[in-house]
Amino acid sequence: MYVLGIESTAHTFGVGIVKDGEVIANERDTLKPAQGGIIPREAAAHHYRLAPMLLKAAIDKAGIKMKDIDVVGFSQGPGLIPALKVGYQVAHLISEKYGAKVVGVNHCIAHLEIARKYTGLEDPVMLYVSGGNTQVITYQGGRYLVFGETQDIGVGNLIDKIGRKMGMPFPAGPKIENMARSGRKYIKLPYSIKGMDVSFTGMETFVSRIIGREKSEDVSFSLQETIFAMLIEASERAMAYCRKDSLVITGGVAANSRLNDMGEVMCRERGAVSKRIPLEYAGDNGAMIAYTAYLMKDYRQRDLTIKPRYRTDTVEIKYR
Amino acid sequence: MKLMAMGSEASVYSKGDRVVKIRKRKGYRLNEIDAPLRKSRTRMEFGIMKKCYSSGIRVPAPLKMKEEDCSIEMEKIEGIQFDSKFSTEKMKELGEMVAKMHRAGVVHGDLTTANILLTEKELVIIDFGLSEHTAKDESRATDIYLLKNALKSRHKELYEKAYDTFLDSYSGSIGKEFKGINAHLKDIEKRRRYNEDY
Numbered sequence A: 001m002y003v004l005g006i007e008s009t010a011h012t013f014g015v016g017i018v019k020d021g022e023v024i025a026n027e028r029d030t031l032k033p034a035q036g037g038i039i040p041r042e043a044a045a046h047h048y049r050l051a052p053m054l055l056k057a058a059i060d061k062a063g064i065k066m067k068d069i070d071v072v073g074f075s076q077g078p079g080l081i082p083a084l085k086v087g088y089q090v091a092h093l094i095s096e097k098y099g100a101k102v103v104g105v106n107h108c109i110a111h112l113e114i115a116r117k118y119t120g121l122e123d124p125v126m127l128y129v130s131g132g133n134t135q136v137i138t139y140q141g142g143r144y145l146v147f148g149e150t151q152d153i154g155v156g157n158l159i160d161k162i163g164r165k166m167g168m169p170f171p172a173g174p175k176i177e178n179m180a181r182s183g184r185k186y187i188k189l190p191y192s193i194k195g196m197d198v199s200f201t202g203m204e205t206f207v208s209r210i211i212g213r214e215k216s217e218d219v220s221f222s223l224q225e226t227i228f229a230m231l232i233e234a235s236e237r238a239m240a241y242c243r244k245d246s247l248v249i250t251g252g253v254a255a256n257s258r259l260n261d262m263g264e265v266m267c268r269e270r271g272a273v274s275k276r277i278p279l280e281y282a283g284d285n286g287a288m289i290a291y292t293a294y295l296m297k298d299y300r301q302r303d304l305t306i307k308p309r310y311r312t313d314t315v316e317i318k319y320r
Numbered sequence B: 001m002k003l004m005a006m007g008s009e010a011s012v013y014s015k016g017d018r019v020v021k022i023r024k025r026k027g028y029r030l031n032e033i034d035a036p037l038r039k040s041r042t043r044m045e046f047g048i049m050k051k052c053y054s055s056g057i058r059v060p061a062p063l064k065m066k067e068e069d070c071s072i073e074m075e076k077i078e079g080i081q082f083d084s085k086f087s088t089e090k091m092k093e094l095g096e097m098v099a100k101m102h103r104a105g106v107v108h109g110d111l112t113t114a115n116i117l118l119t120e121k122e123l124v125i126i127d128f129g130l131s132e133h134t135a136k137d138e139s140r141a142t143d144i145y146l147l148k149n150a151l152k153s154r155h156k157e158l159y160e161k162a163y164d165t166f167l168d169s170y171s172g173s174i175g176k177e178f179k180g181i182n183a184h185l186k187d188i189e190k191r192r193r194y195n196e197d198y
């Protein structure tokens, strides 16, 4: 059985194919605006432009034909409306033309499922950190529930905003990570934990004021150390509260090795395990949508439109 | 001392009719962040426990604090964590307790059913590590929001009834200040939903 999955919630357009649940293709392209964050319409234009090419690349990589596709999954949300529409249209087009069944997939759940698959962890707490999303999610009573999250902006957005103020190109994550390596001085920054939640707006204001007055290396270092400690603390609190003993970190920010190191130390100290997932499956990608659509292949969904504010905990998980 | 429990950030040891809660160094956190954080949380927790205790809010009697090892010695409560034997009937009592705590100028900061102990006769609030001395409506609303989320995620089947019972009792006890708190509560929820939209 072949399942094709399309990811288009934000600035990445991805096409993945799984054969009987195993990934056989994962093609993608990410829009990198010259400056600033994502402009929804530009993201959509990028997706429209690249969709045909990425579809073909994935099909070729898999060594199959379009008509071999049994199920086509797409990211229903959460995400940017114009970007989501592209995935929606492409999926429905493939369905009409080649008779594939359409499955709507929750983007956050797809991150979690692909993480479970590649780490082999049965029931982890997932720290999901990307541009717009910062959530601590785990499985409880037939659903994926959000235990902790940001009370304001996503951690990726915070990093990008601060990076921009320091004159770095988007996305600023890798540059900040690099700079942080040569940071020596810790500048005290606001540490804001509220129960299992985190908050970043105070940080944004504070750091904006010290940029230019302190060395960029030290700012980057202090920023990373503080915000990652907050995220790992929130994860630990969720693990304690839900009595779970494994952690997986995913999303675009999971590419940061300092964050992963901190997660590992936290787990070790509390007798838990933490595993890394291959980078290819940490950022937004089509394979995770295809894989999750494969898990959901027997679902009967009445609403196959886009859901820009799709909440993780509204999806009933019937395959676990 | 025998290890009794590992909480969300501390280790709790049994010592006769007392317990000792110790915040140990977190290896993942830079020492410059970790050390002051553990110290200030320990100090804050002890101070707030004293304030609550003397205001007649049911918390373990705070006995001794040591800053060197970030430890607090307190009365041992013979009971279990409320989340492991949750019931909606107790929510009325909890609403009154939280209102009383808020009126005493304390916001808990980590109000979950794991931070409430259930004894044979009553509920006891513990774990004031993230607490604050404040009477701000917004902070009070955050407390309620956290509790609501904790109920929703951990006690899904009973959540609605439990939360309604709690809120009824809380608003009745806190009185006319509820209006402002409720406005902030709505605001927090709106902001959160907005974030899901990026």
Ligand SMILES: Nc1ncnc2c1ncn2[C@@H]1O[C@H](COP(=O)(O)OP(=O)(O)O)[C@@H](O)[C@H]1O
Residues within 6 Å of the ligand: B004, B005, B006, B007, B008, B009, B010, B011, B012, B019, B021, B060, B074, B075, B076, B077, B078, B079, B081, B114, B115, B126, B127, B128, B129
């Ligand atoms: N005074 C006490 N009496 C009995 N048990 C306690 C007491 N204080 C804490 N505990 C036990 O230890 C656990 C962790 O304590 P808590 O203060 O919540 O620490 P943490 O901040 O690490 O979550 C509690 O859930 C409870 O089971």
Ligand SMILES: [Mg+2]
Residues within 6 Å of the ligand: B007, B008, B009, B114, B115, B127
């Ligand atoms: Mg606790």
